[in-house]
Amino acid sequence: MHKVKLIVRRVNGSSMAGGYVCDLDLPFVPTVGMQFEKGGSTTLWETATGELKPAVEAVIYNIDEEEIVCLFTVGQELHCSFWTTLDYEALGEGCAELDYFRNGH
Incomplete structure (x- = not known):
């Protein structure tokens, strides 16, 4: 099994509006796409208007946490209880999950 963290950035136009995260144990290593x-x-x-189909944008191995990180981007708020919501405005620069996107991944 592989320790995998799914991180979703929610954007509003060109601005980051928040995000979502979920930790999983998967029997495979995810790939881009x-x-x-x-x-x-x-x-x-x-979402409120239907269902999205985002693909994995980047796969990163975090050596310190010994986990695989998969990055996604969506333009709408997600309504599934599967996700833990990250409030970008409340977390500001201290959000380790959303830092993956700010660091050029």
Whole structure:
């Protein structure tokens, strides 16, 4: 099993508006371009206006945390309880998860 962190940046135009995170143990290493889906009554990428289908933009191995990080970007708020919400405005520069996007990944 591989320790994987999914990090989603939510943008509003060209500005970062917040984000989402989820920690998983997966039997495989994700790759760029891969899409994740979740079955059941709610979808992983559900929004107020439908469902998104974002692909993995970058895969990073964090040596310090011994985990694989997958980065996504969405333009709408997600409504699935699968995610832990990251409030970008409240966290400011101290959000380690969203720092992945600010550091050019």
